[in-house]
Amino acid sequence: MVDMIESVLHEDRVFKAAVGEGACFSSMGDYHAMCRRFEEDYEGTWADLARTHLRWREAFTQDLDDSNPPFYRWFADGALNVAENCLDRHVQAGLGERTAIVWEGEQGEVRHLTYAYLLEQVCRAANVMHSLGVEAGDRVVIYMPMIPETAIAMLACARIGATHSVVFGAFSSSSLRDRIEDAAARLVITADGGARRGGVHALKPFVDEALSEGCHTVEHLLVVKHAGCDVSWKAGRDCDWHSLLAESSPECAAIALPSEHPLFILYTSGSTGKPKGIVHSTAGYLLWARLTMLWSFDYRPDQDVFWCTADVGWITGHTYLIYGPLVCGGTTVMYEGVPTYPDAGRVWQICERLSVSVFYTAPTAIRALIKAGDVWPNRSDLSSLRVLGTVGEPINPEAWMWYYRVIGKERCPIVDTWWQTETGGHMLVPLPFAMATKPGSAALPLPGIQVEIVDEEGGKVSHGGGLLVVTKPWPSMLRGVWGDPARYVETYWNLFDGQYYIAGDGARRDGDGYFWIMGRVDDVLNVSGHRLGTMEIESALVSHHAVAEAAVVGRADDLKGEAICAFVVLKESRVDALTLRKHVAAEIGPIAKPDDIYLVEGLPKTRSGKIMRRLLRDIVMKRDIVQDVSTLEDRAVIEHILATPVQ
Numbered sequence: 326m327v328d329m330i331e332s333v334l335h336e337d338r339v340f341k342a343a344v345g346e347g348a349c350f351s352s353m354g355d356y357h358a359m360c361r362r363f364e365e366d367y368e369g370t371w372a373d374l375a376r377t378h379l380r381w382r383e384a385f386t387q388d389l390d391d392s393n394p395p396f397y398r399w400f401a402d403g404a405l406n407v408a409e410n411c412l413d414r415h416v417q418a419g420l421g422e423r424t425a426i427v428w429e430g431e432q433g434e435v436r437h438l439t440y441a442y443l444l445e446q447v448c449r450a451a452n453v454m455h456s457l458g459v460e461a462g463d464r465v466v467i468y469m470p471m472i473p474e475t476a477i478a479m480l481a482c483a484r485i486g487a488t489h490s491v492v493f494g495a496f497s498s499s500s501l502r503d504r505i506e507d508a509a510a511r512l513v514i515t516a517d518g519g520a521r522r523g524g525v526h527a528l529k530p531f532v533d534e535a536l537s538e539g540c541h542t543v544e545h546l547l548v549v550k551h552a553g554c555d556v557s558w559k560a561g562r563d564c565d566w567h568s569l570l571a572e573s574s575p576e577c578a579a580i581a582l583p584s585e586h587p588l589f590i591l592y593t594s595g596s597t598g599k600p601k602g603i604v605h606s607t608a609g610y611l612l613w614a615r616l617t618m619l620w621s622f623d624y625r626p627d628q629d630v631f632w633c634t635a636d637v638g639w640i641t642g643h644t645y646l647i648y649g650p651l652v653c654g655g656t657t658v659m660y661e662g663v664p665t666y667p668d669a670g671r672v673w674q675i676c677e678r679l680s681v682s683v684f685y686t687a688p689t690a691i692r693a694l695i696k697a698g699d700v701w702p703n704r705s706d707l708s709s710l711r712v713l714g715t716v717g718e719p720i721n722p723e724a725w726m727w728y729y730r731v732i733g734k735e736r737c738p739i740v741d742t743w744w745q746t747e748t749g750g751h752m753l754v755p756l757p758f759a760m761a762t763k764p765g766s767a768a769l770p771l772p773g774i775q776v777e778i779v780d781e782e783g784g785k786v787s788h789g790g791g792l793l794v795v796t797k798p799w800p801s802m803l804r805g806v807w808g809d810p811a812r813y814v815e816t817y818w819n820l821f822d823g824q825y826y827i828a829g830d831g832a833r834r835d836g837d838g839y840f841w842i843m844g845r846v847d848d849v850l851n852v853s854g855h856r857l858g859t860m861e862i863e864s865a866l867v868s869h870h871a872v873a874e875a876a877v878v879g880r881a882d883d884l885k886g887e888a889i890c891a892f893v894v895l896k897e898s899r900v901d902a903l904t905l906r907k908h909v910a911a912e913i914g915p916i917a918k919p920d921d922i923y924l925v926e927g928l929p930k931t932r933s934g935k936i937m938r939r940l941l942r943d944i945v946m947k948r949d950i951v952q953d954v955s956t957l958e959d960r961a962v963i964e965h966i967l968a969t970p971v972q
């Protein structure tokens with residue numbers, strides 16, 4: 326595993342921490358002081374923070390329950406409600422007229438939703454869900470575009486204790502069906518469609534298609550009419566969001582839920598099998614959403630306008646588009662549309678127009694914007710920006726420098742946040758106004774987070790690369806894999822006998838103790854900041870009747886980070902690369918479409934029949950085939966592959 330880690334970067338630029346008057350952490354001293362609090366009393370410090378930062382309906386007396394590792398529980402005998410913490414609390418504090426969400430549509434429409442209005446809408450939606458038979462403990466799948474109703478649907482679930490599972494709107498109907506079935510959802514919330522690149526991306530037909538087979542637990546479909554597309558309607562099953570909300574009561578009491586109640590399930594790819602449903606808790610998750618907003622971004626809810634460009638269908642959208650900003654009582658920007666529509670100036674115009682002060686995006690988006698040229702950002706006044714964040718994949722130093730110079734004008738700290746769906750919130754962060762930054766390094770663990778780099782035996786590595794692990798349970802950690810406790814243990818804990826949480830990333834530390842993430846060490850690709858399992862794409866390819874066998878590997882790509890390369894062995898019948906791409910898009914979604922397809926006669930295998938993916942990776946990376954190929958069953962296979970053109 327470890328030998329897959331890419332060669333060590335040579336980057337020695339260091340930028341001093343910017344001065345931030347009154348910042349949450351304004352020096353390394355502040356950081357060390359907080360770390361010391363955790364060292365002195367780990368569980369007690371978390372408990373203090375949980376008491377101070379969240380509103381409780383029932384106080385807790387238990388901090389960490391580690392009686393059944395790795396199934397950890399935090400603050401387990403307490404009770405609270407996430408929607409109450411995100412809405413009622415602020416309205417009652419007199420912030421009802423503050424803008425909670427500023428939404429901008431692709432055509433330039435703008436909506437300001439205040440906390441008071443959002444609360445009312447959430448109550449109405451919660452009542453509608455009740456009337457459709459949804460109860461605490463039920464699952465609700467949300468398949469929506471980037472519109473305020475998506476946030477309303479999520480918070481309405483939280484209000485009544487239904488566990489939501491948001492499915493990214495660009496996933497195919499069969500991916501959607503898999504998730505609905507795995508979660509055994511009772512209700513699906515969707516829209517007719519969403520805006521995309523000047524046109525409309527229909528959503529409801531995908532839901533209809535998904536529900537046409539299986540999905541027996543789904544009783545109703547709640548449809549937001551947003552994009553104005555024609556949709557078919559199944560009487561008795563399909564319900565109209567707007568008319569039902571209008572008829573329902575604007576009041577709905579938030580129920581007190583146990584700290585460990587599952588707030589949501591979010592599916593993510595792994596190295597084996599189908600995507601797994603990562604389960605997050607109520608209290609621990611919300612606590613870290615709030616603390617990381619305040620700590621990592623030095624977020625000031627009364628002044629900042631925060632814009633996280635992630636889609637709500639990913640964990641970044643959950644924690645930093647919805648829950649984080651709202652639990653802090655701040656203003657969050659939601660943009661429905663493509664960041665480069667109608668041109669590459671769109672993002673910067675929004676920053677200027679809405680006075681965005683904290684901007685959070687992915688390296689892949691930064692690289693696309695760099696390609697478009699400096700003229701675009703230079704046309705906008707970006708002086709409102711204060712902190713710039715990145716997430717999703719390692720940021721290449723060139724992109725970092727551009728972000729720092731051209732966007733931040735060397736004033737704004739760059740916050741490179743390393744974390745995962747499983748961690749719920751940030752883990753490694755260069756704290757703005759406290760830490761010096763190095764282009765490409767996620768710097769140090771946040772206070773309370775204990776990480777190490779270990780070798781394959783679990784021994785701590787002080788120099789060089791190794792596996793990144795978390796050595797202590799933390800409140801926002803995943804609580805498991807939905808419906809599959811064994812897979813949770815197997816995937817994240819077994820390698821080191823339950824001692825460490827295994828992140829699946831390789832990393833190294835430099836002389837200052839800074840962490841440098843080197844990428845996944847498993848069969849997971851990071852394509853434009855999105856996680857895709859190679860096996861998942863292989864299964865999609867093999868499900869085509871003309872495909873006998875397939876192997877998928879990643880190769881470095883300037884824009885996407887990693888591109889998808891597929892080696893496909895066909896049966897008798899002939900199909901072309903385009904058909905295969907379409908098939909994968911229909912099976913998983915357009916993001917999983919292979920960039921490069923090689924139609925080959927055979928795959929390189931070991932004598933025991935295992936596909937040698939490393940060898941294929943070398944081929945696509947055009948590296949020398951340095952590995953020992955003595956175990957190869959048939960060397961001619963390699964010769965043939967090398968002679969095969971890419972399609």
Ligand code: WT7
Nearest residue numbers: 641716717718719741742743744745746842856
């Ligand atoms: C994987 C997690 C966390 C939200 C977005 C992706 C990679 C994430 C960074 C970063 C280097 C990063 C890792 C990680 N990753 N952030 N700042 N530097 N790599 O969430 O889909 O769960 O993917 O994304 O490989 O394991 P995810």
